[in-house]
Amino acid sequence: MRFTQVLGLLFALIAFLLGAWVLGGVDSETSYSAGAGAFFVLVISFIPCIVISAILLIPSSIELLSTKARSIHGFHTKMWQLLLSINIVISLAYVCIIIVLIILYIKVKLGAM
Numbered sequence: 001m002r003f004t005q006v007l008g009l010l011f012a013l014i015a016f017l018l019g020a021w022v023l024g025g026v027d028s029e030t031s032y033s034a035g036a037g038a039f040f041v042l043v044i045s046f047i048p049c050i051v052i053s054a055i056l057l058i059p060s061s062i063e064l065l066s067t068k069a070r071s072i073h074g075f076h077t078k079m080w081q082l083l084l085s086i087n088i089v090i091s092l093a094y095v096c097i098i099i100v101l102i103i104l105y106i107k108v109k110l111g112a113m
Contacts, residue, residue, distance in 0.1 A: 001060055001073035002080065005087050008056035012090050015049035022046065054094040061091040 022041045026034070063069050064084055070076065075084055 001064065001069075002075070004056050004060045005064075005080075005083055008053050008060065009083065009087055009090070011049045011053035011056065015046055015053060018049065019046045050094075053090070054098075057087050057091045058094060061088045 019042065022038050026038050030038075061084070064073065064075060065088075070081075070084070075081060
């Protein structure tokens with residue numbers, strides 16, 4: 001479980017840094033081909049990193065909410081509790097994004113009828 005939490009945080013950090021790096025060079029004067037390249041990099045690398053991080057963090061963070069599970073998996077030191085706290089916040093952000101995307105999908109589908 002510790003490995004899952006560390007790996008989920010690592011994928012989230014990689015996605016954040018990669019997204020900031022790719023989108024940092026895109027502005028209003030960027031050519032269309034450079035913008036398309038940035039979009040391609042985001043689709044190929046950024047989105048899979050976010051999805052993998054969400055798949056790793058959401059179920060493990062929910063499981064580790066119980067004190068019994070935390071003691072079984074060794075989350076009793078301050079460092080592991082800090083890692084778990086950060087990952088719970090990231091997991092809540094992922095859940096909020098998923099809910100917003102579901103609501104947008106439903107509104108688009110109902111609006112198209």
